[in-house]
Amino acid sequence: MSGWTTDEMPRLDGKTVVVTGANSGLGYEGTRAFAEKGATVVMACRSVDRGERAADEIRRESAAARDDLDLDVRECDLASLDSVATFGEGLGDDYDAVDVLCNNAGVMAIPRSETEDGFETQFGVNHLGHFALTGRLFPLLEAAEGVGGDARVVTQSSGAHEQGEMDFSDLNWERSYGKWKAYGRSKLANLLFAYELQRRINDPEGGDDPEGDDPGLRSVACHPGYAATNLQLRTAEESGNPLLKAGMKAANAVLGQDAATGSLPMLYAATADVDGGAYVEPSGLMNMRGTPTVGRSNEASYDRADARRLWEYSEEATGVEFSI
Numbered sequence: 001m002s003g004w005t006t007d008e009m010p011r012l013d014g015k016t017v018v019v020t021g022a023n024s025g026l027g028y029e030g031t032r033a034f035a036e037k038g039a040t041v042v043m044a045c046r047s048v049d050r051g052e053r054a055a056d057e058i059r060r061e062s063a064a065a066r067d068d069l070d071l072d073v074r075e076c077d078l079a080s081l082d083s084v085a086t087f088g089e090g091l092g093d094d095y096d097a098v099d100v101l102c103n104n105a106g107v108m109a110i111p112r113s114e115t116e117d118g119f120e121t122q123f124g125v126n127h128l129g130h131f132a133l134t135g136r137l138f139p140l141l142e143a144a145e146g147v148g149g150d151a152r153v154v155t156q157s158s159g160a161h162e163q164g165e166m167d168f169s170d171l172n173w174e175r176s177y178g179k180w181k182a183y184g185r186s187k188l189a190n191l192l193f194a195y196e197l198q199r200r201i202n203d204p205e206g207g208d209d210p211e212g213d214d215p216g217l218r219s220v221a222c223h224p225g226y227a228a229t230n231l232q233l234r235t236a237e238e239s240g241n242p243l244l245k246a247g248m249k250a251a252n253a254v255l256g257q258d259a260a261t262g263s264l265p266m267l268y269a270a271t272a273d274v275d276g277g278a279y280v281e282p283s284g285l286m287n288m289r290g291t292p293t294v295g296r297s298n299e300a301s302y303d304r305a306d307a308r309r310l311w312e313y314s315e316e317a318t319g320v321e322f323s324i
């Protein structure tokens with residue numbers, strides 16, 4: 001495979017990187033790569049046990065000497081706004097700055113359920129939890145030197161955003177529920193959020209100025225293509241359909257790239273010379289696999305009116321306002 005790899009990542013000594021969903025799949029591989037480059041990685045996991053086990057495994061398997069890796073496992077359940085707030089407070093107490101925040105955790109196409117705060121789970125975890133987390137960590141991001149001159153907020157979306165449609169009359173899927181439609185909408189929401197964050201950083205007055213002054217913070221979106229991780233297996237498990245599990249395993253084995261390759265767009269978005277507001281995706285066949293490149297998401301994801309509306313809803317729903 002040619003193209004950008006982790007070899008091209010800069011050293012990250014003295015940098016603090018927060019990764020959600022760090023115990024599994026893309027978050028696990030991203031954590032390993034950031035840590036091997038010298039960063040302190042805060043592993044934001046919904047289960048501290050699973051996080052500690054993952055941290056031990058990374059230390060055991062890492063190419064770098066065990067003691068060189070600085071991994072800090074903390075509880076952050078994105079299905080609970082209280083948990084996100086507590087996580088944010090803890091980080092504020094213990095860290096002066098956050099150089100990179102990777103909004104990576106997610107669930108895909110699960111049966112309808114609700115978060116602790118009563119939001120449909122895919123929308124609540126994939127979008128609202130990360131919205132609240134980013135807002136809570138914003139002062140720490142503003143305080144950071146960042147990477148390449150700017151702190152970075154990296155938001156992991158999916159090619160499935162193309163199947164997403166915003167319906168502001170039923171964001172929580174109370175009238176009807178399609179598990180794949182809800183996944184698509186949550187991933188479209190990730191993009192609307194990532195691009196709107198960049199617009200607000202560029203122009204806090206709410207204008208459309210895409211350039212703005214030197215903002216000191218870049219919001220970059222990405223998607224991994226198709227990577228074989230627990231994501232598909234959880235979808236199958238929660239469906240209760242044994243055939244789906246067998247099918248997902250087979251599809252992962254045949255079509256999926258490994259999780260380390262799937263984590264490259266996130267790592268590129270976090271450390272390479274990429275503009276705020278960019279969309280990083282795999283460069284290979286149908287953008288499903290391969291090394292990262294800057295691409296373009298669908299038209300709906302750049303809809304400014306939807307982005308504003310989602311932002312306003314998210315502020316009200318989570319009670320979190322950004323200090324931009």
Ligand SMILES: NC(=O)c1ccc[n+]([C@@H]2O[C@H](COP(=O)([O-])OP(=O)(O)OC[C@H]3O[C@@H](n4cnc5c(N)ncnc54)[C@H](OP(=O)(O)O)[C@@H]3O)[C@@H](O)[C@H]2O)c1
Pocket residue numbers: 020021022023024025026027044045046047050076077078079080104105106107108125156157158159223224225226227228229230231232234262
């Ligand atoms: N793999 C792909 O092909 C693919 C394609 C497109 C987009 N993505 C996106 O990539 C991201 C990472 O997925 P992955 O493939 O690495 O899947 P994964 O292996 O299943 O990892 C998902 C991570 O999210 C965590 N998570 C789930 N619910 C959470 C919650 N309530 N609070 C905090 N963390 C929670 C999981 O924790 P537990 O282990 O505790 O469940 C796990 O650490 C997701 O946003 C997904 O939508 C993946």
